[in-house]
Amino acid sequence: MKRHSLSILLLVLSLSAYAGQINPAQVTISLTTRVPEYLVHGFLTGGEESPTIMATADVEDAFNPDGAKLTYAIQTNVSIPLEVTATVSPFTRKLPIEGGQVGIDSVLVNDTAAEVLNQGNGTYKLLYFTPPNSGMGLYSYTLTVKANQDEVSNASSGYYESTVSIGIAPVN
Secondary structure, eight states: OHHHHHHHHHHHHHHTTTOOOOOOOOOOOOOOOOOOOOEEEEEEESHHHHHEEEOOOOOOOOTOOOOEEEEEEEEOOOOSEEEEEEEEEEEEEEEEEOOOEEEEEEETTTTOOEEEEETTTTEEEEEEEEEOOSSSSEEEEEEEEEEEEHHHHTSSSSSEEEEEEEEEEEEO
């Protein structure tokens, strides 16, 4: 038995030489990440319960004297100054044959006239704003494009189309 005890003692002593010290200190890990910048803009559909921003939209009855109304929206988590501009083409007759135009009388943002940047190519400044620094936000605006009603009353019959191209850019 003593022999067994001596063998076990020698084995424990030899194994303890290979074992490291026990360190009772705490270990920590630092977890880091970042929230990526998010900026989407377009035309708001779906209502308040499930708003969706779409890249395209169609508005019927655009020659309405009250204008063609659409809801433009920006969803972002950045808090930098942004400028939104639009280029609005005149209404051009597409059918039955191409030709003939009806001009744009005005572009409104929330019933306020947008600033004309270039009358020649139909460029307007729609918005200049800085989103508050409060995380993700959805900002919506009613845009109204009004056709020149004098030109509408003298226009040839047919299908007319205008294109509204909206761009958004940070302001330096």
